[in-house]
Amino acid sequence: MSAQSKQKVVIASTGASGAIYTKVLLDKLRTIRNQIEDAGLVMSDNARDVWEYELGNRDFEKYEIKVYEKNDFFAPFASGSAKFASMIICPCSMGTLARIAAGISNDLITRAADVMLKERRRLIIVLRDTPYSLVHINNMKIVTQAGGIICPASPSFYSKPIDFEELASTVVDRALELAGFDLKTFRWSENKPKSKN
Numbered sequence: 001m002s003a004q005s006k007q008k009v010v011i012a013s014t015g016a017s018g019a020i021y022t023k024v025l026l027d028k029l030r031t032i033r034n035q036i037e038d039a040g041l042v043m044s045d046n047a048r049d050v051w052e053y054e055l056g057n058r059d060f061e062k063y064e065i066k067v068y069e070k071n072d073f074f075a076p077f078a079s080g081s082a083k084f085a086s087m088i089i090c091p092c093s094m095g096t097l098a099r100i101a102a103g104i105s106n107d108l109i110t111r112a113a114d115v116m117l118k119e120r121r122r123l124i125i126v127l128r129d130t131p132y133s134l135v136h137i138n139n140m141k142i143v144t145q146a147g148g149i150i151c152p153a154s155p156s157f158y159s160k161p162i163d164f165e166e167l168a169s170t171v172v173d174r175a176l177e178l179a180g181f182d183l184k185t186f187r188w189s190e191n192k193p194k195s196k197n
Helices: 019-031 045-055 092-103 109-117 134-144 164-178
Strands: 005-014 035-043 066-068 086-092 121-125
Touching: 005 019, 005 164, 019 035, 019 045, 019 066, 019 086, 019 164, 035 045, 035 109, 035 134, 066 086, 086 164, 092 109, 092 121, 092 134, 121 134, 121 164
Parallel strands: 005 035, 005 086, 035 066, 086 121
Antiparallel strands: none
């Protein structure tokens, strides 16, 4: 991605289990700063609590990224005119998914998601829940039909990850690539051992 094609991106984190995904995503953004014109972070109260519980710290406060409060509707990406190109909700709770599917913009996360859909821009939703009820599946269908991309937090293992962060990266890398970023990551056809003839 050239300097002329830097993009604006919104990162959101909700109260679903999986704070490691948010951490790895924020770490990855540091490595692709040259592809980012502007970035904003929104975390729900539950997301902060889950991070502290699962990771044992409040390191989300230490990242050099603009943080917006959940009810700050003056954030630039609350409007399509700001031209944020993509939004990644990672992880996304089923409650947040349901509100997006129903068009209920009751906080900055759901409003920004609504903006992405109405402006036909990239909305990547990293769901972290199992199993799925029919309600969940129908909400995924609605968001997909509206133009969003459902990217479940289902890690892959063929890259042989050695720790939780590498495992989480198999999901985060996919989400970032779906959002239009260029990453150096494991690629099956390029990295698998060649068969002997």
